[in-house]
Amino acid sequence: MLKILKYSFKDLMRSRWSYVYFLFYLLLGFVLLFLNNDLSKAVITLMNIIVVLVPLISTIFGIMYYYNSREFIELLLAQPLKRTSIFLGLYLGVAGSLTLSLFLGLGLPFALYGLFKSGDILNFSLLIITGSFLTFIFNGLAFNIAISNENRIKGFGYAVLLWLFMAVIYDGLFLLTLIVFEEYPLDTFSLVATVLNPIDLSRILILLELDISALLGYTGANFKAFFGTRLGITSALLMLMFWLLIPLWTSIKQAKRKDF
Numbered sequence: 001m002l003k004i005l006k007y008s009f010k011d012l013m014r015s016r017w018s019y020v021y022f023l024f025y026l027l028l029g030f031v032l033l034f035l036n037n038d039l040s041k042a043v044i045t046l047m048n049i050i051v052v053l054v055p056l057i058s059t060i061f062g063i064m065y066y067y068n069s070r071e072f073i074e075l076l077l078a079q080p081l082k083r084t085s086i087f088l089g090l091y092l093g094v095a096g097s098l099t100l101s102l103f104l105g106l107g108l109p110f111a112l113y114g115l116f117k118s119g120d121i122l123n124f125s126l127l128i129i130t131g132s133f134l135t136f137i138f139n140g141l142a143f144n145i146a147i148s149n150e151n152r153i154k155g156f157g158y159a160v161l162l163w164l165f166m167a168v169i170y171d172g173l174f175l176l177t178l179i180v181f182e183e184y185p186l187d188t189f190s191l192v193a194t195v196l197n198p199i200d201l202s203r204i205l206i207l208l209e210l211d212i213s214a215l216l217g218y219t220g221a222n223f224k225a226f227f228g229t230r231l232g233i234t235s236a237l238l239m240l241m242f243w244l245l246i247p248l249w250t251s252i253k254q255a256k257r258k259d260f
């Protein structure tokens with residue numbers, strides 16, 4: 001598995017798209033810090049970008065890499081290698097390279113700005129951790145879609161639809177439900193609905209750390225009231241870990257059963 005991980009990681013780090021991804025966040029970090037003198041405000045702005053953009057790029061990049069590596073995967077499957085090692089190595093290589101680009105792209109401008117001398121290093125660290133979770137989660141979901149669909153057009157369509165549902169449609173349906181059933185107690189429902197969407201969960205996780213009550217919203221306020229601030233952050237991280245493991249487990253399970 002380590003050799004496959006090393007190969008896929010190096011292959012992706014040589015890809016021009018990895019450099020584009022890195023340079024985008026590098027430029028974004030410098031621009032935000034130039035426009036905002038307050039690191040906390042820059043973190044909030046980055047949160048709104050990361051929770052939407054990272055899942056999209058991770059999903060598209062993951063499914064593109066899988067389809068482009070089909071011949072290489074079939075070659076590996078012909079060798080005396082475990083399928084778990086093959087797909088786990090490829091998955092970690094893709095997710096790891098994207099996470100490294102995100103970390104370096106945002107870390108360099110913030111470090112030059114004096115992040116380590118300020119009190120916002122914890123907020124920034126949580127932002128990077130959340131972005132890393134979203135990268136691994138949506139890479140896992142992309143691998144699930146790619147393994148389940150031989151047709152590339154269908155695979156790309158399902159991948160975009162998944163991101164669109166999680167990032168846009170889900171929140172719309174959730175708000176519509178709150179409006180229609182406003183006369184009923186919906187505290188428990190809002191907590192469950194938040195857990196079922198890793199994007200919403202990531203947004204609330206960052207806002208809980210920043211402790212900005214005005215931006216928490218209805219679900220964030222319920223999350224904070226039910227769990228508290230520190231327990232809420234820990235609970236959200238554990239739920240994101242659960243979201244990471246489930247797609248990974250299902251993709252490996254599908255890969256074991258699939259007839260290539």
